[in-house]
Amino acid sequence: MPKPNDDFDPELESTQAGEIAIVAGLGARKKAPVLEQVQGPGAPRSFPLAIDETVIGRGHQANITIESSRLSRRHMAVRRAGPEMSCVDLNSANGVYLNGVRAHSAVLHDGDTLQIGDVVFVFHEAGA
Amino acid sequence: MSEPVFVRFWGTRGSIPTPGHKTRRYGGNTSCVEIRVGELLLICDGGTGLRELGLDLLARGRPNVEAHLFFSHMHWDHIQGFPFFVPAYSPANSLYVYELSPSDDRVQRLLHGQMRSEYFPVTFTDLGARIVGRHFENQRTEFGGVRVRSLQQTHPGISYAYAFEIGDRKIVYATDSELDLLLSDLEEPLRDPQALRRLPDSLVEFCRDADLLIADGQYTDEEYPQKKGWGHARANTVVDLAVQARAKRCAIFHHDPMHTDELVDHKIRAAEARLTHAGSACQVFGAREGLVLKID
Numbered sequence: 001m002p003k004p005n006d007d008f009d010p011e012l013e014s015t016q017a018g019e020i021a022i023v024a025g026l027g028a029r030k031k032a033p034v035l036e037q038v039q040g041p042g043a044p045r046s047f048p049l050a051i052d053e054t055v056i057g058r059g060h061q062a063n064i065t066i067e068s069s070r071l072s073r074r075h076m077a078v079r080r081a082g083p084e085m086s087c088v089d090l091n092s093a094n095g096v097y098l099n100g101v102r103a104h105s106a107v108l109h110d111g112d113t114l115q116i117g118d119v120v121f122v123f124h125e126a127g128a
Numbered sequence: 129m130s131e132p133v134f135v136r137f138w139g140t141r142g143s144i145p146t147p148g149h150k151t152r153r154y155g156g157n158t159s160c161v162e163i164r165v166g167e168l169l170l171i172c173d174g175g176t177g178l179r180e181l182g183l184d185l186l187a188r189g190r191p192n193v194e195a196h197l198f199f200s201h202m203h204w205d206h207i208q209g210f211p212f213f214v215p216a217y218s219p220a221n222s223l224y225v226y227e228l229s230p231s232d233d234r235v236q237r238l239l240h241g242q243m244r245s246e247y248f249p250v251t252f253t254d255l256g257a258r259i260v261g262r263h264f265e266n267q268r269t270e271f272g273g274v275r276v277r278s279l280q281q282t283h284p285g286i287s288y289a290y291a292f293e294i295g296d297r298k299i300v301y302a303t304d305s306e307l308d309l310l311l312s313d314l315e316e317p318l319r320d321p322q323a324l325r326r327l328p329d330s331l332v333e334f335c336r337d338a339d340l341l342i343a344d345g346q347y348t349d350e351e352y353p354q355k356k357g358w359g360h361a362r363a364n365t366v367v368d369l370a371v372q373a374r375a376k377r378c379a380i381f382h383h384d385p386m387h388t389d390e391l392v393d394h395k396i397r398a399a400e401a402r403l404t405h406a407g408s409a410c411q412v413f414g415a416r417e418g419l420v421l422k423i424d
Binding site for chain 1: 134152153411413416417418419420421422
């Protein structure tokens with residue numbers, strides 16, 4: 001496994017989805033957008049969103065794997081489109097809730113709360 | 129028709145576009161909502177949000193666009209995006225524009241008018257797309273498995289709400305309507321703000337059991353007395369419409385151009401508290417640009 005370079009933020013926890021954190025350290029600017037997990041298994045911890053699509057779910061094919069029975073294997077994706085970041089429900093069983101509203105997808109803004117099953121994230125924009 | 133229905137908000141602002149950092153979250157583009165089921169595309173209003181919808185339609189890579197356009201009314205903030213709707217310029221595309229009665233040509237006439245050379249460099253007749261007028265008969269029309277009803281609203285110059293029934297799903301688009309002038313007791317909200325505001329049966333029935341009610345809730349209770357007669361509703365009165373109609377979800381729409389994101393949050397929190405007080409299972413939220421809802 002490659003060693004993170006000097007840009008790597010040591011506060012970003014390495015997880016089963018450690019690839020995400022490593023990618024952030026190797027290839028991204030220090031202030032990539034971040035999903036801060038504030039509730040659910042493994043919280044608190046943060047995931048930088050340094051690739052164009054980050055899939056979150058309980059399956060090992062997800063980029064961020066969280067072991068919760070209330071998550072689908074591939075539950076939600078966070079995608080980059082130009083300067084915007086969006087969340088998309090990947091036909092999950094329990095849905096994606098943006099600030100409490102069940103959403104199929106949405107453009108994300110700083111401070112938005114995303115809930116999937118028993119897992120809650122706060123989205124932080126790049127540089128925020 | 130059992131395919132899921134997707135509703136996307138492309139513009140949620142009232143009156144005038146409000147770009148800038150104070151309105152980023154709810155958005156600054158004026159009224160435009162996309163309703164999509166399979167290949168069928170319905171567009172409610174052509175405010176400045178329509179421009180970005182047009183660009184997105186091109187990015188989807190379909191060889192041609194066929195869209196059904198419904199205008200609540202022809203005030204500027206509901207038509208200003210049309211000249212910038214890129215699909216209107218391609219001969220491969222077809223746009224169906226709905227008039228309110230067989231003898232009415234108001235929608236096409238005013239779309240045409242805002243593209244006169246005094247206002248815009250390209251005229252309506254130079255648009256490449258096939259633009260076809262269609263009309264309601266007895267407040268109803270139907271196409272492609274979609275049943276649509278219209279209802280006249282209270283707004284300076286008159287506006288219309290639309291109820292779209294797609295299979296067993298129902299979406300109501302009801303913007304630019306001063307519900308507060310329809311109350312059976314106009315003064316009751318001042319005497320007892322918590323009391324349920326009774327709305328006409330015809331309106332309640334029009335919205336009955338909507339899976340999604342998108343409604344003009346531009347003002348807070350505190351603001352409304354200074355804005356009476358301007359054609360827009362208190363958000364709390366929209367909540368009471370949703371309660372009486374037993375709507376499942378209610379999107380407060382047409383945000384005031386003076387409202388920052390924080391002020392819209394404040395308005396929505398008051399609406400949520402009112403729903404909780406009413407014991408309703410409906411969910412209320414602030415419509416925001418870029419939000420897509422799936423209605424199964």
